[in-house]
Amino acid sequence: MCEIYFRRSDDQVERVSLSQGETVLNGLLNRGVEVPYGCLTGVCQSCLLRSTDSEIPEESQKGLSASQKKMGYFLSCCCRPKQAMIVSLSNLFKKETSQVLEKEILTDQVARLRISKALCYRSGQFLTLWKSQDVARTYSIASHPSHDDFIEFHVRLYDNGVFSPWIFDGINVGDEIEIQGPMGECFYNANGKDQPMLLSGIGTGLAPLYGIARDALLSGHTGRILLLIGSRTKQGLYYEEELKALQRDYPQLEVKFSVSELDRDEAATKSHSRDIYSYAKVLMPDLAGAKVFLCGGESFVRKMRRQCFLNGANMDDIASDIFLCFPS
Amino acid sequence: MSVYEAIGGAAAVDAAVDIFYRKVLSDERISEFFDTVDMAEQHKKQKAFLTMVFGGPNAYTGKDMRSAHAGMNLTVVHFDAVAEALVSTLEDLEVPQGHINEIVGIALSVKDDVLNV
Numbered sequence: 001m002c003e004i005y006f007r008r009s010d011d012q013v014e015r016v017s018l019s020q021g022e023t024v025l026n027g028l029l030n031r032g033v034e035v036p037y038g039c040l041t042g043v044c045q046s047c048l049l050r051s052t053d054s055e056i057p058e059e060s061q062k063g064l065s066a067s068q069k070k071m072g073y074f075l076s077c078c079c080r081p082k083q084a085m086i087v088s089l090s091n092l093f094k095k096e097t098s099q100v101l102e103k104e105i106l107t108d109q110v111a112r113l114r115i116s117k118a119l120c121y122r123s124g125q126f127l128t129l130w131k132s133q134d135v136a137r138t139y140s141i142a143s144h145p146s147h148d149d150f151i152e153f154h155v156r157l158y159d160n161g162v163f164s165p166w167i168f169d170g171i172n173v174g175d176e177i178e179i180q181g182p183m184g185e186c187f188y189n190a191n192g193k194d195q196p197m198l199l200s201g202i203g204t205g206l207a208p209l210y211g212i213a214r215d216a217l218l219s220g221h222t223g224r225i226l227l228l229i230g231s232r233t234k235q236g237l238y239y240e241e242e243l244k245a246l247q248r249d250y251p252q253l254e255v256k257f258s259v260s261e262l263d264r265d266e267a268a269t270k271s272h273s274r275d276i277y278s279y280a281k282v283l284m285p286d287l288a289g290a291k292v293f294l295c296g297g298e299s300f301v302r303k304m305r306r307q308c309f310l311n312g313a314n315m316d317d318i319a320s321d322i323f324l325c326f327p328s
Numbered sequence: 329m330s331v332y333e334a335i336g337g338a339a340a341v342d343a344a345v346d347i348f349y350r351k352v353l354s355d356e357r358i359s360e361f362f363d364t365v366d367m368a369e370q371h372k373k374q375k376a377f378l379t380m381v382f383g384g385p386n387a388y389t390g391k392d393m394r395s396a397h398a399g400m401n402l403t404v405v406h407f408d409a410v411a412e413a414l415v416s417t418l419e420d421l422e423v424p425q426g427h428i429n430e431i432v433g434i435a436l437s438v439k440d441d442v443l444n445v
């Protein structure tokens with residue numbers, strides 16, 4: 001057990017005891033301290049806290065910049081301290097206010113949100129969106145910074161979720177929304193214009209991949225680009241028309257779908273493959289020298305990354321974003 | 329000049345790490361030890377391994393190797409598999425035989441510690 005002293009203000013300090021292995025974020029939330037958070041896995045940085053005079057566990061500063069580390073910032077969702085810590089909320093990241101320009105429900109599972117361009121970004125990076133002072137989630141960017149005058153997100157609906165149902169039913173065109181970022185390393189690098197590229201994702205994992213594919217094509221990428229999108233059911237797929245149009249304009253782009261639960265008729269026509277992993281292997285067997293982008297749930301990203309690595313892609317050439325994973 | 333410098337230092341480690349890690353993951357005798365969820369973290373450990381056996385700068389002692397591998401119940405079979413992956417990586421990279429011998433020598437020098445005997 002160890003103690004956390006949460007500094008609300010200079011003269012108001014709250015003491016919270018953590019149980020064995022509990023994170024600082026969890027401990028504070030359980031005691032009713034409102035710390036913002038999003039991914040719970042050390043990605044979105046919305047749970048950032050600061051501690052200037054205590055020892056900070058190394059793993060809670062992974063992915064932070066050298067100056068952030070020096071200033072005592074750490075990710076409270078990954079912080080399991082062994083000793084007492086004095087912590088306070090951070091006001092490091094500037095939030096920008098953006099406006100909802102357009103909202104479209106694409107399928108019963110996926111909504112497209114377009115907001116005003118309140119900050120600079122690269123296609124495929126992600127932003128943290130705030131629903132209220134203490135509820136934040138991260139979403140990847142599908143739009144292009146110079147060709148689109150909006151920032152576009154594709155949001156998948158989780159019925160029991162806190163944030164995504166609000167995108168579907170709560171927020172409206174004209175509303176203001178606070179955003180923060182950008183973050184993430186999944187974006188196109190124009191250094192290898194003739195490199196083959198494999199972009200693969202599940203569901204709304206398409207959002208960053210669509211952004212990256214367009215960025216690559218608009219930057220004059222000449223190498224083959226394979227965009228392989230998986231979904232459990234056919235209803236989970238969206239943007240098929242947009243992708244077809246893109247394919248017509250750019251012959252180097254190849255778009256394929258994989259659906260794991262096909263009904264019998266669909267399976268018979270063989271228009272979709274069921275197993276995205278073996279399909280990827282058939283479509284692009286040798287990944288030596290290829291650039292790989294993977295976006296989706298944890299098990300997909302881990303399994304596909306391993307396969308891509310074993311099929312010849314360099315570790316440094318595999319970029320990935322894990323959308324959801326639940327601490328077990 | 330140390331063998332580490334002779335084969336190109338940190339750049340040699342970078343060139344070798346993906347090839348070596350791929351071989352290790354594909355070898356059924358040992359893949360389970362390295363097939364963790366966090367590939368990026370594992371990738372770093374592979375680099376530490378290569379830097380060490382190339383005779384590069386590292387702060388590890390035999391005692392560290394003992395504790396790093398304690399509790400894994402490693403046997404000669406495991407050790408040989410890693411050594412084979414190492415040698416075949418170096419051969420893929422066309423490292424001269426003399427250097428390979430030297431590198432294998434370094435690996436053998438910590439064998440007892442790694443196997444905790």
Ligand SMILES: Cc1cc2nc3c(=O)[nH]c(=O)nc-3n(C[C@H](O)[C@H](O)[C@H](O)COP(=O)(O)OP(=O)(O)OC[C@H]3O[C@@H](n4cnc5c(N)ncnc54)[C@H](O)[C@@H]3O)c2cc1C
Nearest residue numbers: 039137138139140155156158160161162163164204323326
């Ligand atoms: C880098 C990054 C980029 C992302 N980009 C996108 C994107 O472009 N598009 C997109 O749609 N999403 C994206 N996400 C996911 C997104 O941030 C949210 O996690 C997602 O929208 C769910 O939020 P929610 O508040 O609706 O659901 P939450 O309230 O967070 O819960 C999600 C769902 O999981 C269930 N759940 C909660 N906890 C558990 C648990 N312990 N075990 C099992 N089930 C549980 C809930 O009931 C709910 O159905 C991204 C995430 C990351 C980290």
Ligand code: HEM
Nearest residue numbers: 358361362373376377380381396402406407410435438442
């Ligand atoms: C040839 C001699 C070997 C050397 C010089 C060596 C070296 C190392 C080094 C430097 C580390 C990193 C320690 C750290 O910083 O945490 C390490 C970790 C490890 N080694 Fe070895 N190793 C050897 C043999 C083996 C063998 C034979 C196996 C099993 C087949 C093995 C399995 C591991 C594992 C599983 C880890 C820990 C990885 C982790 O913590 O995730 N090693 N080794």
Ligand code: FES
Nearest residue numbers: 038039040045077
């Ligand atoms: S980084 Fe901690 S909640 Fe996202």
